Amino acid sequence: MAAKKKKKAKKPSKAKAVKKASAKKSKTAKKATKAFKKTAKKTKAVKKTKKSAAKKSAKKTVKAVKKAAPRKAKKVVRKKKQVVGEGDYAATRRFDNDQASFVEKNKAKIPALGKEAEDALDGPEGAELRDAEAAAAGRSRDTF
Numbered sequence: 065m066a067a068k069k070k071k072k073a074k075k076p077s078k079a080k081a082v083k084k085a086s087a088k089k090s091k092t093a094k095k096a097t098k099a100f101k102k103t104a105k106k107t108k109a110v111k112k113t114k115k116s117a118a119k120k121s122a123k124k125t126v127k128a129v130k131k132a133a134p135r136k137a138k139k140v141v142r143k144k145k146q147v148v149g150e151g152d153y154a155a156t157r158r159f160d161n162d163q164a165s166f167v168e169k170n171k172a173k174i175p176a177l178g179k180e181a182e183d184a185l186d187g188p189e190g191a192e193l194r195d196a197e198a199a200a201a202g203r204s205r206d207t208f
Contacts, residue, residue: 167174185193 170177184190
């Protein structure tokens, strides 16, 4: 007769041991999450009631204030009229700034520009320039 082989008792595999351990952990984890969800629901409900109560009380106070306060006439916002003419201060400021910047940019050129103007008055078109100057002076309030 053939010798019977003894069956060795199998040790549980590592995978099974890990599964059992994870199952135990998962049960405790599930309990913990359930407890957390319950507390979260309670805190949300408390927050909602606090918010709604605050909103209601705020609405009541606003209504009470509106009723108690006498109605005022609406303010009419009027734009300032722009002063035009000799009192146009903004235009004067712009003009002065433009003149100052022109002089600063062309400091070296200004004497040459003066010479050109002098030569133009002495040249063939001098008569036309003097007539234009006289016409402009006639329209001016200033007398030269």
